[in-house]
Amino acid sequence: MSIPEIVNEQVMEYVQTYVEEKWPDENEEERQLMEKELELWAVSEKRDIQAKWEPEQVVEAAERIVEIKPEIELKFRIGDTLVKGRLAEFGDQIHIAQLNGRYAVILEGDSFVFDKAFSPVELLQPEPFEVVAKRIAEKKADPNDDDVPF
Numbered sequence: 001m002s003i004p005e006i007v008n009e010q011v012m013e014y015v016q017t018y019v020e021e022k023w024p025d026e027n028e029e030e031r032q033l034m035e036k037e038l039e040l041w042a043v044s045e046k047r048d049i050q051a052k053w054e055p056e057q058v059v060e061a062a063e064r065i066v067e068i069k070p071e072i073e074l075k076f077r078i079g080d081t082l083v084k085g086r087l088a089e090f091g092d093q094i095h096i097a098q099l100n101g102r103y104a105v106i107l108e109g110d111s112f113v114f115d116k117a118f119s120p121v122e123l124l125q126p127e128p129f130e131v132v133a134k135r136i137a138e139k140k141a142d143p144n145d146d147d148v149p150f
Helices: 003-022 029-043 055-068 129-138
Strands: 073-078 081-086 094-099 102-107
Touching (some): 003 029, 081 102
Antiparallel strands (some): 073 081, 094 102
16 A cells, blocks of 8 residues: 555545544434535545544544654645645644635745845745734635635
């Protein structure tokens, strides 16, 4: 069994445990609906955030996977921006938040390194986090955004 298969199996086991603990009765309608939703989610090629687990639950599930493969990658898109990091960094240096119906990703680090090509961003004097957070909080949602990711 390959590492991706092992990881997928671990995630699905964790999901199944979550469902069984939340709805012990197999015949409960809500449980059956959740199982169907998760089956569809699992086979989808491009998946949206599910908003079902608390951050602590996600971190716990991620820790189990990281035990198997410490360097496993976490890769996703927010809008048109690709974010790549290690799954082990989720909850510690990679954070996902929601504000005014939109998503925000907060990345923490001690330094920045840019690739060879020049960018004006390299000249940035970073603003305090609170200033950026306030600006984002005050931003109005785009009325043309239909909330469909693709």
